[in-house]
Structures are given as C-alpha cells and as structure tokens.
Amino acid sequence: MNIRLSAPAQGFLLLAPAFLVYSVFAVYPMLDVAGLSFMKWNGLTADKQFVGFGNYLYVFTQDTVFWQAVRNTILWTLMSVIFPPAIGFALALALNQNIPGRSPLRALFYLPVVIAPIAVATIWRWMYDPFFGLFNATLTALGLERLIQDWLGDRNVALYAMFVASVWQTVGFSLVLFLAGLQNVSQTLVEASRIDGAGRFQTFRYVTLPALRPSIAIVLVLSVINSLKAFDIVYGMTGGGPAQSTQMLALWAFTQAMQLGDFGRGAAISVVLLLITIAIVIPYLRWTRSHEGAR
C-alpha cells in the first residue's frame, strides 16, 4: 500500500474498535436506561408507552421495597466506607513495619479479593449455616449457645452478616492501595523527624498521614463506588431477603426489570442509582484533575 493516511486518520482507525464496542455496549445502554425510565414496557413485546414521570412517581410513592433498598444501600455504603478502609489502613501500617513474613501476610489478606464474589457468597452462606456452619459451631464450642443465630434468616441480622462477608473480601483491596501509598512516604523525612525527637504518634501524624492523603481519597471514593453497585454478594447470599431486609438498589432494579417484567420501573431505579454515582464521581474527577494541575 502506497497510500499514506494522514496522522489523524491513522489515529481514528486505531481508536475505532475500542470506541465502537464501548459506544454500542456501554454508552448506548446507559442512554437507553434513561429513555426507558419514561416508558411502560414489559421488555418483550413491541408495545412501549410513554408515561412521563409515571415510573418515578410509582417508585417514589408506592414502592415500599424501593425505600427499603435505599436505606440498605445507604447503610451498606456508609459501613463500606468506614470499616474495610479502616481495617486495611491499620493492616497496611502494621505490614509496613520491620516484621518477618510481610509478603505472605499481604498475599493472604489480598487473596479474598481475587475470589469471585459469587463464590464468596456461597462460602459465607455455608459458614452461616444454622446447623453445621462454622459460626454456630464455634459459638457452641465456646459455650456461647445463646449467641447462636439464623444469621441470614433473621431480618435484623442478615444485612450485617452479609456485610461481614463483604469486609473479608474487600479489606485486601484497601490494604494494597494503602501499602502502595506508604511507599511514597519519604523515609528520610521519617528518620529526620525521629532524630528531632518526634515520637511514634507525632511522626505518624505529621509525616506519614499527610503523605497518604491522596491514597486515602482514592480508597474512600472507590469504596463508595464499589459498594453502590453491590449485586453479586446480595444475589448469592440472600437474594434480597428475608422479607426484603437486605434488598439493595442495583438488585432491585434488576428484579423489577428482569424478574417482575417491568423495564420502566427497573430503569427508573437504575437512573436513581446512576445519578447518585455521578454525583460522587464528578466532584472526585474534578478534584483529581485540579490536584494534577497544581503540581
């Protein structure tokens, strides 16, 4: 071939496959979900009716499960932003010290992250088994029979029981990001502050912590985003039950559309979740960009 394409033409050719597949299978469904949220549609027939804000009105005023899902999603997100990052942070600080066996310990704490969430759900369901599971067996062995629960069958306990499984799976993720952040803490500065007579806590407070600020921001934002889309673990552990006590927005949007056959209502719930996510993501992206520019 002797025909030379211009540089932009070559560029667009290189871009084309990725952008084509991204536009069709990621961007289009997102726009489609917004459009569907104003329609009445069962997902199968050609019969689509425009109903304006009807689906939103229904979801906000009549769908009690929706509000239960909102409450659970908020609670789940709050817990996910506090516990796994805090535990990951503490473990990272400890693993950053001069102690033997650091790499195997780090590998072990990270291992649950690479396991399929649906397998984590299955593993923990079995551990919560009321008759032969690890939890109730441990409590019996310790003579604490009165603490025995039907962990996933009791609507006051199920959400928290599920959250413990999620902590086990996600701590490693925060841990690894914090450990990487700790590599950026200047050792010279740490030693200098020691020599100047700063104690452990002061060195941590005035040297380590400021250097970790970007890592902390990233871990918190990623924790919020990941917890908003909780799906696999809920589907696999409780399916939203008992009595919708563990229902969450992502799963309820799926259930409305794919199982109850109301694509419009499902889409309206999706849009709510999408807007919440965007409201968190956009300020974060702005913050990172201004942060980059400031350097």
Place this chain on the structure above:
Amino acid sequence: MNAFASAFRQPGLDRIDPILVILWAALIAIAAVWIAPFVFIVFTSLKANSTVMGSSAFSPPTSLEWANYSGAWARGRFSTTVLNSAVITTVKVPLGLLISAMAAYALSRIRLPGGRALFLLVLFGTMLPFQVMLAPLFTLVNGFGLINTKLGIILPYLAFGVPYQVFILHGFFSEVPKELSEAALVDGASHFTIFRRIFLPISLPVLAALLILDFVATWNEFAMALVILQDNGAWTLPLGLMSFQSQFQSDYGQLNAAIVMTVLPATIVYLIFQRYFVSGLTSGAIKE
C-alpha cells in the same frame, strides 16, 4: 532463623522493639481469622455428608472423600462451564487489551480533533456501574440475536473493560519520551508501525499486569452473565456454582468441592502472578 535476625528493629537501632513484636502477634492472629474460611471449605469438601453432620466443624477430615469432587464435577456440569469460561476468557482478555492499547496510543500520541472529549468519555466510564444497565444490556444483546452465545457476552465484556485499560495505558504511553517515536516518524514509519514495533514492546510489564487483572475479573464476572447466558449449556463457572448452591445446598461435601473447584483457577493465577496484581492496581490508583 534468618528472617528474624534483623526483624523487629527500628531502622538504625539494634535492640528489639517490643511494640513491633506485639504488632506482629496481632497480625498473625488476624491472619488466622482470615484463612479460617478457606480451611473450613477445604475440610468440608473432603468429608462425607454424615461426617459433616456428625463431627466438629474444625476437625480435619479423617478419611478423604475425593468422591465429592468427581460427584460435584458431574452434577455441577463443570465440564461445560469450565470450557465456556475458558473460551470466553481466552478470547476476551487479549482482544480487549489489544483494542484498549490501540485506543490509548491514539489518544496519547496523536493530536486528534475531539481527542480530549473522547478521553473524558472513557474516564467517565471507569466509574460507571454496569450493574444498573443489566436490563437494557439484555434488550440490546437480544436485539442482535446473541442471547446465550459467547459473542453476546464477549462484546459487553469488551465494552466494560475498555475504560480502565485505556486510562492506565494512556497514563503509561504519555510518559514515553517524544524522541522515541519522533525519530521513527521522520524515517517515514506509520503510527501503526510505531505502535506495534515500539509501544507494544516497551509496555509489556503494564500489559502483563492488566492481563492478569482482567483474567480474574472476566473469570469471576457474574451479573452480566446472569442476564445474557440463560441456557445452562451456555453457563460460565460462576453461574454453575450459583445453580449448584440452589439445587444441592444440603449436600455439604459436594457443595464445598464445587466451591473449591470454582475458586482454584483464579487463586493459582493470583499466587503465581502476585506482583502483577499489585502493580496493575496501583499504577492506576496512585498516579497523582
């Protein structure tokens, strides 16, 4: 004990720091809690059902019940699901990485009209939850007549893999010194040649890290597979495990054998390629 010879000491100090010893003991205790689920699962997977119900949850299996594995393999249709997962992953992961690398190269090294806007569109995608689009995704794939097909799941997987990979590779390519590609451009090489001959080879470590991360993500994906692969002949491993759990959940030994078999491939890949996971994750997150 060589590992202990210099451990537990603060930098520059000779004496053992007691606080570090206490910290270490605490870490070991937490590690024991962290590993307990794995031990429990493996133990149960090797026990007969009567033993599960009759013995303590912590007791190691006395006679190894390997039949649980062959039983679970057959009842869980693992020969089908493993094959489906393997085909989907082997096609999707390298192909996705290639198209992402091409796009990242174009966005970072070629001045394109609207390039900035396209990059922002991608950046936005890294944060989008595909979980909210399961129903429209089903409609779309159904419209193409691709429900229950490998192509029908590979295309959305490619789409949702693009943003993170383009973002990471864009960051990496942007740091490559201009001189490296300019000399080649002056010599009359096209961007295709520069991408293939210069940029792909120098980015092998990053590509390896992304490859491993994406392998695990694709292997483990559940929600999209759930809506698109509805026929049990098309199921992937996670779908097979889910169905096994709902059908045979009181067959404890076999259920746990099924869990072990589902989790094992990703675990092995992780243990072998550990350092790539860390670099793949952190190169994106800790850039600034």
